[in-house]
Amino acid sequence: MPSLAGMPAEQIIESMMAFKKGTRPAIIMDRVSRGYTDDEIKTMAYFFTKQPLKQWDDTTLAESVAAQAAGSIGAPK
């Protein structure tokens, strides 16, 4: 799954517009994109593009919990 942080704004806007129009296959983003105006989508895109590029954190839930236990991302058990 692509990470939004650091993604070029134009790419985010194009994707959101395509989800909105129904020209890009979607699971959830068809509905979510239809909740925002074009201006709101641009505002978000511009926010995300300014964030440091970050790889999608593809951990399992068990790994997340283990990382939490180690104190790196969250609450130790």
Added chain:
Amino acid sequence: MSQLENKTFDQKVTRRDLIKLFGASAVAASGIFGASSQAFAKSAAHVVILGGGIGGSTFAKYLRFADADVKITIIEQYPEYITCLRSNDVIAGMHTLDELTFNLETIKSKYHVNVVIDTVVGADFNKKTVRTAKGDNFSYDKLVVSPGIDFKFEDYEGYDAELAATDFPHAYKAGPQTLKLREQMLNMRQGGTAIIAPPQNPFRCPPGPYERASFFAEYFKKHNPTAKLIVLDPKERFTKDVPFKKAWERLYGYKSDNALIEWVAGSEGGRVVRLDAATKTVETDGGDFKADLINIIPNQRAGVLAQKLGLTNASGWCSIDRYSMESELHKEVYVLGDSAIADAMPKSGFSANSQAKVCAKAVADTLKGKNLEDPVYANVCYSLAGENYGVSIAAVYEVRDGLIQPKGESAGVSEVTELTAQPILESVYQKNWQRQFVKDVFS
């Protein structure tokens, strides 16, 4: 990057603008608005949060993003919190309770939040203080209450909290009852009958009972193929019923002669009115049903603390100002999550998280003497109709005509298509969502 220089997009966007826009979980912590390193000034406002679940924890974190200097205290009854979301997975054996258990240590250390493990016994809204069982008093400038739900056992003759804690678990707050229900499902005799009785609206996690029903059917299909699950429902419809019933047809023979699952609507006598624990029989408007396993998920009202503090109205829930989540009954007291009346928004963890972000911004703005802005809320609920078969409902919300209502054309459930990859992807997305969501809430 060229688009950074493009004037069309070149507008200043703060984290708070984003929180306002999304009302969603997408704004991850990146330290833009970290806590002030200075000790809190004596003059700093004190915001006290009652309840360290999804609403309370999210609120504390996002209030810190919005205000580096405010003093924040969470008072929570239990040192650990088990998320109700995905607890049906524990019944199905896909997760352990440990994997759903969180505490407030990270919220405390990373966001400079004072965490008190104690039980609140009362509040004085005039003096703006709350009192705990250990005898401590906390003064607040703003009080935020996120107390979850309580069960209306009185709607069922013969059913009570004691039976729920022993042989008839409702398992609708994650914990020992969740494990008990799993054990009962695993130990049910071959060819036996199980009953799940969902509550009347409104209630926590509207798809929860139907996801649970799906997991029972999936387990029976593999390990007890002559067993049957009967869903006795007081309602005529339920959330995502179209994709759920399609999944039941595809996976569990719903409506066939060999159906593993049967759903009885209220008009067909589905409403349970009585439990006879001794004979394991439930009485409905349509007659008696005897079963080997009975899971009544009781009707609900706002959490006990909301009732005790006088925050509920005649409906049993808490009416709130839609722009801020401030109680309509008591000024400077805010109610988040399942206890709040949020109109079209379902009572979900996602909703509580979204409301907490809106409320954090409203509280921060109010403390700074700023006007409130129009909020945007969001909710997405993924459910599993089988381990690898997901269905979803989603909407973005705004306040319109005084009510929280879907914004744009966003509201909708999963379309039923012939694409086999779709429900598989929904189930994958659900797992990713859960992982990111609990991080957004607790770390």
